[in-house]
Amino acid sequence: MNIGLRFKQIRKLHKLSANKLGNNLGVDPSTITKIENGNSLPSLKLLIAFCKYFDITLAEFFKDDDNLTPEIQEFLYTAKKLTPEQLKAFSEVFKTITKG
Numbered sequence: 001m002n003i004g005l006r007f008k009q010i011r012k013l014h015k016l017s018a019n020k021l022g023n024n025l026g027v028d029p030s031t032i033t034k035i036e037n038g039n040s041l042p043s044l045k046l047l048i049a050f051c052k053y054f055d056i057t058l059a060e061f062f063k064d065d066d067n068l069t070p071e072i073q074e075f076l077y078t079a080k081k082l083t084p085e086q087l088k089a090f091s092e093v094f095k096t097i098t099k100g
Contacts, residue, residue, distance in 0.1 A: 001062060001064060002038065003035070003042065004035050004036045004037060004038045005036070005038075006061060006062075007032065007035050007036050007042070007050065008036040009070070009073065010050075010054055010056070010061070011032070011036075012070075013070070013073060013074055013077060014054060018032040018036065021053075024053060025049050025050065027046060031046075047061070
């Protein structure tokens with residue numbers, strides 16, 4: 001897994017600039033850029049802060065989503081935030097759309 005690429009995927013999924021993310025995590029924005037470009041690795045402390053900020057677990061961070069398009073990744077992220085009622089309604093709509 002490419003940790004820097006994963007940083008960038010998650011950050012872009014949330015439509016956040018490296019500058020804003022760095023500021024929100026209390027690190028120099030260049031640190032985020034270095035990680036994303038593969039020039040540096042995040043400390044464990046920064047990785048945990050990153051995951052907390054985006055409300056994901058370390059397991060989710062390291063999950064291999066390389067085979068998923070950015071659109072599907074965004075879809076899955078959004079679906080995880082739905083209430084049970086919203087998820088049920090969406091499921092019905094999705095079933096209707098995907099029927100032959």
